[in-house]
Amino acid sequence: MPKPFDKLTATAAPIMRSNIDTDVIIRIERLVGNGIRGTLGKWAFGSLRYLPDGSENPDFILNREPYRDAEILVTGPNFGCGSSREGAVWSLQERGIRAIIGSGFGDIFFANCFQNGILPVVVGKAVVDQLAADIEATQGAGKVSIDLEAQTIVSPSGARHSFEIDPRRREGLLKGLDEVALTLQRDDEIHAFQASDRTARPWIHSTRISA
Amino acid sequence: MPGRSLLEKIWDQHVIARLSEDTDLLHIDRHLLHDLGGSRGLLDLKSRGLKVHNPELTFATPDHALSTAPGRAGTSKIGQELLAALRIETAASGITLFDVDQPGQGIVHVIGPELGLSLPGATIVCGDSHTCTHGGLGALAFGIGSSELTHVLATQALIQRRPKTLRARFEGELPLGVTAKDMILALIGQIGAAGGTGYAVEYAGSAIRALPIEGRLTICNLSIELGAKMGMVAPDEKTFEFLRGRPYAPQGEMWDRAVKAWRELPSDPDAVFDREVVIDVEKIIPQVTWGISPEHVVGVDGIIPDPKSVDDPARRAAIETALEYMGLQGGAPIAGTPIDWVFIGSCTNSRLSDLRAAAEVARGRKVAAGVRAWVVPGSENVKREAVAEGLDKIFIEAGFEWREPGCSMCLAANGEVVAPGQRSVSTSNRNFVGRQGPRARTHLASPASAAASAIAGAIADVRMMGRS
Numbered sequence: 001m002p003k004p005f006d007k008l009t010a011t012a013a014p015i016m017r018s019n020i021d022t023d024v025i026i027r028i029e030r031l032v033g034n035g036i037r038g039t040l041g042k043w044a045f046g047s048l049r050y051l052p053d054g055s056e057n058p059d060f061i062l063n064r065e066p067y068r069d070a071e072i073l074v075t076g077p078n079f080g081c082g083s084s085r086e087g088a089v090w091s092l093q094e095r096g097i098r099a100i101i102g103s104g105f106g107d108i109f110f111a112n113c114f115q116n117g118i119l120p121v122v123v124g125k126a127v128v129d130q131l132a133a134d135i136e137a138t139q140g141a142g143k144v145s146i147d148l149e150a151q152t153i154v155s156p157s158g159a160r161h162s163f164e165i166d167p168r169r170r171e172g173l174l175k176g177l178d179e180v181a182l183t184l185q186r187d188d189e190i191h192a193f194q195a196s197d198r199t200a201r202p203w204i205h206s207t208r209i210s211a
Numbered sequence: 212m213p214g215r216s217l218l219e220k221i222w223d224q225h226v227i228a229r230l231s232e233d234t235d236l237l238h239i240d241r242h243l244l245h246d247l248g249g250s251r252g253l254l255d256l257k258s259r260g261l262k263v264h265n266p267e268l269t270f271a272t273p274d275h276a277l278s279t280a281p282g283r284a285g286t287s288k289i290g291q292e293l294l295a296a297l298r299i300e301t302a303a304s305g306i307t308l309f310d311v312d313q314p315g316q317g318i319v320h321v322i323g324p325e326l327g328l329s330l331p332g333a334t335i336v337c338g339d340s341h342t343c344t345h346g347g348l349g350a351l352a353f354g355i356g357s358s359e360l361t362h363v364l365a366t367q368a369l370i371q372r373r374p375k376t377l378r379a380r381f382e383g384e385l386p387l388g389v390t391a392k393d394m395i396l397a398l399i400g401q402i403g404a405a406g407g408t409g410y411a412v413e414y415a416g417s418a419i420r421a422l423p424i425e426g427r428l429t430i431c432n433l434s435i436e437l438g439a440k441m442g443m444v445a446p447d448e449k450t451f452e453f454l455r456g457r458p459y460a461p462q463g464e465m466w467d468r469a470v471k472a473w474r475e476l477p478s479d480p481d482a483v484f485d486r487e488v489v490i491d492v493e494k495i496i497p498q499v500t501w502g503i504s505p506e507h508v509v510g511v512d513g514i515i516p517d518p519k520s521v522d523d524p525a526r527r528a529a530i531e532t533a534l535e536y537m538g539l540q541g542g543a544p545i546a547g548t549p550i551d552w553v554f555i556g557s558c559t560n561s562r563l564s565d566l567r568a569a570a571e572v573a574r575g576r577k578v579a580a581g582v583r584a585w586v587v588p589g590s591e592n593v594k595r596e597a598v599a600e601g602l603d604k605i606f607i608e609a610g611f612e613w614r615e616p617g618c619s620m621c622l623a624a625n626g627e628v629v630a631p632g633q634r635s636v637s638t639s640n641r642n643f644v645g646r647q648g649p650r651a652r653t654h655l656a657s658p659a660s661a662a663a664s665a666i667a668g669a670i671a672d673v674r675m676m677g678r679s
Contacts, residue, residue: 018529019404019504023643028624032276033289034251034296047645052631076525078405081438082643083622084340086356104408107374107440108340108354115358166372168231179358180259183236183366186228190264190368193227193238203461203469204240204333207267 002117004176005148008098010071012144013061014132015045020075021082022109024048031087040087041094062095066140074131074144075102080109080120089116099146101153103128114169117176119148127153127161134159148174214479216376217445218411221351221476225334227368234372239268241328242363243319243337244306246273247624250296252338252360253304264367266305270328273297273311274318275624279556279587279614283311290625309591315458317590317616320344320558324428325592327457331446331473336363341558341640343434347427348454349446349476351411354435374441375409375485378478380416383493388674390568391426392560392638392657394418395433396498398490400508407439410486413478414444418492424453425564432559433640436505445477497673500642500655501545502533507642509545511660511672517541536644537652538632546670548654552635553584553665554647555658556614557621560638561589565658566597569638570605572662572676578610579668585612587619611665623648636664 030043048060056063079102089112098118103125113120134157142156153161198205228236249271263269276290301308309315315326319337323329323345331349336342338360345352363369381394412434427444434442451470454460461469496510518541521527534541555569578584586606588594594616597603603613620627621639628648629635635653638661642653654670663673
């Protein structure tokens, strides 16, 4: 069950390269196995964060103070494109990330964020660029504030930006709702749908091999 | 009231409950599990004290973490554990498993259509982003994460926002040597890797109608590389002929009823799409990627972009980053770039028609010295059919390695990797940084182009090989 998200004031790290895919966020070999939860934080952004010899890449922003403690990412276009691996979100979460602000996200990554209590905020590219510039102007010392209830972001410069969000998803994050439990409350409706669909489309429901 | 699109018709038929203006609880008709996430989901469900809602609508096969070496030698310990867990948990839940070496095993997006599990008008999900592949049969198919996977196991339903609709019309007659893979790469090059984000894409037009089903599956497979998690083609006579007689396709009187219903699915002539793109396929030449996103693509006779000639600083920086990773010079021709590897396989291009196209180029020729070339059939059935046709012999005689079915080097989950710094021409779907192994360099292309490159030892234009 996701942790609720309401307000956050934290260090924010701009990672502005476009098309950062989920393979870059977490490599596949870190995700092979059923006991991976809790092991992923140190491997988030592995190919950017570490040099080929395994040492930290001093140029990567999350390896620099004060960004090392960032709980917010400000990202370039199409962040989280690529695979459906929820491990990408888990690795960011285990790394301490609680919100991501960008002009657009991969569709599946975006959905996976909500499932884990991470807030992805979509704002215009001009707002993203302004936020990144404001953060860099304070060398990361200036914090970014996000208020989900009010749907606002406050930049280190004090500039306030509002954002849109699907009301259902907003409520789910604010309350930390468990979608499985909510849908199971509708199990009678699911069974009723299946009963009538079995008549309308029997070929969907009768899956015994016909050979 | 305007007509409805293919997407809208399928969507409306699956609404169990309307949850808000644009969000519905949808029934899921087919849920496919694989070794990487399948047992994890089933164990997650068990830990919540829940049972699989409809095991008869759920099917499993190992593909991701399995060795594709002959005899399956070298599946990692963790891969073996995942396979064992998948066997135990599917058996305990009454889920059909297509196991190793059995007909039916294979890459999950190859076996769904092949077995007739994937049907027009069905909603199909899998914990894998390339689930959009099944849209080639006129299904509404999309990838889901682990949480949504557990949700589907528990409820046979999923909460989804209705996407916007994009129609991509491919018009004209496909030139010789140009394939479905080239069509979709060209579209990604045209509208970008985020061009389809938030949309369900319907592929239409004369060139789509003319494509065999396996080509349509390839087109839909790369929808996610456009940013669209759903891509689809309206079912037609070709679709029905493809499905007729497949093991899980309806039979007899039920087949007739199903086809009658499927004929109602294509978008109405007056359906309205949120966005429309038209592609003239007669201008498409074989495509090959040069960078680290599928949108970094050019015609094989083209030039690698030169960052010095790009004014926009963000775009210039992106090209520089990509060229540095790929070890390429901007402004140089892409053809002739020497390669170390060729990988023919993946859910994009590992079906029988793909192997035939590659074998046609490879027949009687030799893989260039210094190049390792793998052919990994998409499924056990594809493998057997290819062997029956003698395709394996053509590849082996030409110096290719003939492997067991699985995902293999597409995502390198099983230790099958391109070595650091080495360059591969791959028929797969992602040229991301490190996708085929740490610091591996991937060029995406069609099976025919990949085979031609293996022979040439460099990125090659298959149209110069004299057979296509």
